[in-house]
Amino acid sequence: MRLATFRGRDDESHVRRVGLVLGQGDHVRVHPFDAGFDLVELLAESAEWRDSQADVAAAGDGLALDEILLLPPVYPVAMRDFLTFEAHVDGMERGHGSPGVPDAWYDAPVFLFMAPHAVTGPYDDVAMPPDTERLDFELEVAAIVVRDVSDVTPQEARSAIGGYCVMNDWSARDVQGKEMSLKLGPSKGKDFATTIGPWVVTPDELEDCRDADGFLDLKMSVKVNGVEVGTDRSGNMGWSFEQLVSHASRASWVKAGEVLASGTCSTGSLAESWGRNGSLTPPPLQVGDVVEMTIERLGTIRNTVGPREESVAPVAPARRRSRLEASA
């Protein structure tokens, strides 16, 4: 089952609706569920109950994509980004002058908590953020968590994953690089936009895409202005999503409404190429560029880089402690 979150294109009330997605390509239609349905709650219900509700939705008229505005499928209670693609780590490390993948990478899947308030819809424009000359994208698979879990095994984690979608973790590389020199990871370099969508596909639709170890193995690709610049397979993740949930839940919590992302696949960002090439080739994104990401079975998200918007001034530099000590 494919489930989208949307509102009417001319709906001034901005009420969010959930819809069943039927058809392919130009024939996609979104069939609204009754108002009041929440996507995460719907995914947490039994397949039988969800099917019965979907039958009702399917019997009604469907809406064409040009009649509606697709929204982010979920507004996450938290988002985590993992680092699961070995070849991406290798490329990024070489860009930093390191010999390749650090030994620690193999031991356990590290993650960071992302800015949770910056999700954007699958076809929304993304404004050029302030302070950057090196805007980049990151092609990732994302899983939607629909149950609260703590200390679960990978087997137990399976029922906590309600579905999957495509994710673009937009990144201002120059801002991020400077921030990461302080060792806490990126902050403003990644907090302006994260695109998820176009809708959520439930795991039962993807059972035939699992490999012998149970890893989802889906073709992933990204185009800039219609030209393919990266491609990989989700089967190249070092850990399965069930393992990621288990790890995150160890002596802690993973909660319903969280989004857990794979991290960037190999060649799924410009920065990895910059690292390998030793130059800004292909060039950083510019206003007007169109970034299109497709994952087999999950669909396509497509976003245009919009003009820079007006922002408040940057904060002043740090007040120095030496000033205080000198006056003491």
Place this chain on the structure above:
Amino acid sequence: MRLATFRGRDDESHVRRVGLVLGQGDHVRVHPFDAGFDLVELLAESAEWRDSQADVAAAGDGLALDEILLLPPVYPVAMRDFLTFEAHVDGMERGHGSPGVPDAWYDAPVFLFMAPHAVTGPYDDVAMPPDTERLDFELEVAAIVVRDVSDVTPQEARSAIGGYCVMNDWSARDVQGKEMSLKLGPSKGKDFATTIGPWVVTPDELEDCRDADGFLDLKMSVKVNGVEVGTDRSGNMGWSFEQLVSHASRASWVKAGEVLASGTCSTGSLAESWGRNGSLTPPPLQVGDVVEMTIERLGTIRNTVGPREESVAPVAPARRRSRLEASA
């Protein structure tokens, strides 16, 4: 005004209540507001309205601290930890063999998003997390955000801060150190517990504690087993909380229910001493150790390190891509 979140010590319903804190030391009493009040909403209201509700609460019977269980004042929609104390950065950098504070630190206040689901109450035991032999604490001031803001100046940010409390950002240094070698910051090294409390103090109570630049200047100290091991002043932050909110909101959002923390003050963690001393002196926390943090005007949180609890097994090491390439 001081506002606490609590439940009755023997209340099986686990209903959260908000209470007005009156009195000092052994004479503290918590006067419940009517059921249904939410602490963040209460802090977002006008001072006049809040005062009128507090008058009603104060007229009722107060509860002694041994009759109730103080809970985390808020269950945050997101938590950010900044890095604002220059001398702490200096100590930590020296521990990593660096010459001192990197130039980039002075330019803008970096932050990370913390695990939002692991907040614990001000007097709760904190279980020794798995996989660590180097448990540590971090003494910080935290601000509670009570309005959604985007692109606000420091002046505009002022009304978005509803109050302040003490925070202990518990840290497993060995786990964290290994994770941080992957450059994304800590993940499992800090996701097991963050203590906030004992209550929230509104900004109007602290106006006389602002210095000439408007920075809150409060004495901070931490004891382990009754012995003071660290002390600093919040006036040594490189940026004010209003500046932190402004920076975080630039081309993004800071939302009601977020907690923004100062980062560790100087000598507010064992790791900084380990860096300066070149040895594990003072020693890492052990089961049974009591960590007590006090910030002038904000109060004291006190937590005992509890025994390690049973956890699921760690996930398997990464599946290697070379395996796939060899078989291709």
